Amino acid sequence: MSFRPDATLPQTARPMADRHIKRLPFIDADGTLKGIASHADLLKVFLRTDEELATDIRLTVVDRLIPFFREAVKVTFTEGIAALTGQVGDSHLIGMAARLTHSVEGVVQVHCRLEAPTSQ
Template identity: 40%
Template sequence: MKHLRTVDDVMTHGAASIDCGTAFKDIVEVLRMWNVSALPVLSDDGRVIGVVSEADLLLREPGTDTAGATTAEQLMTRPAVTVAKDAAIPAAARLMARSHLKRLPVVDGDNRLIGVVSRGDLLKVYLRPDADIAAEIREMIMYQLIPRGSAEVRVHVANGVVYLNGSLPEPAVEDTVVRAVGTVPGVVEVRTDFTIPVCA
């Protein structure tokens, strides 16, 4: 299975979008047709300038500032919350949580729309097989984290939970190992049971 590390690895390409002049009823139709709750609004050159959601449409009531709004440009929320395609999956998840959004437009370096990522997309990383996770962790520990011959670490992964045990040369090494292992795609939790020599 491909290692899922960035938004580009899990996003949906070819997302639905609308332009500034899209009429109210047409927005509703696109939302229904694509079965989504929000749509990016694009400028003439394809840049994301806002988002129109179902909530934006429902708030169009008499006596409010949006009462006379009939186009995407008048209805949209701006600026749009977007995410770069090379953003790490955890970073995208945090952005989505902070913004209370279910979907994020994915943009390139020029803020042009290239796709959309949803909560479900971000969760795909946790479908990674335990054996793949364990293999990556063993390689990381062996070649990057611990000098050869200075420690013995055994790795077991079950349902995304990583179990590490063995011996380490000093307590600081354990902290480094746990932090690094926690960044491996698909890891849910890291549990350790290391023996560390006590200095006399």
């Protein structure tokens, strides 16, 4: 079993776990070996503490996407679930914040409770 270099973490971790594979080669379209991932390499993502993951979400999502409202947004992370609560200036940012949070490695589920002011 091998994977292409652009395979996602879930695409590689699940077969490794299901089949008890310790190392997985990554091969490009030409069949050239590009690297080998070990079971430990993949687990490192999930071995971060809840506090480390919350900090990662704050730095990579909130501080970049909502810099002017970052103090109004609370980020919590518990057992794979990220929660975003608070106020943002533009309702269009809410869905984007949820999607970006979900893309952070280690996040299994996102509860996005961000709100934007309603226009009158």
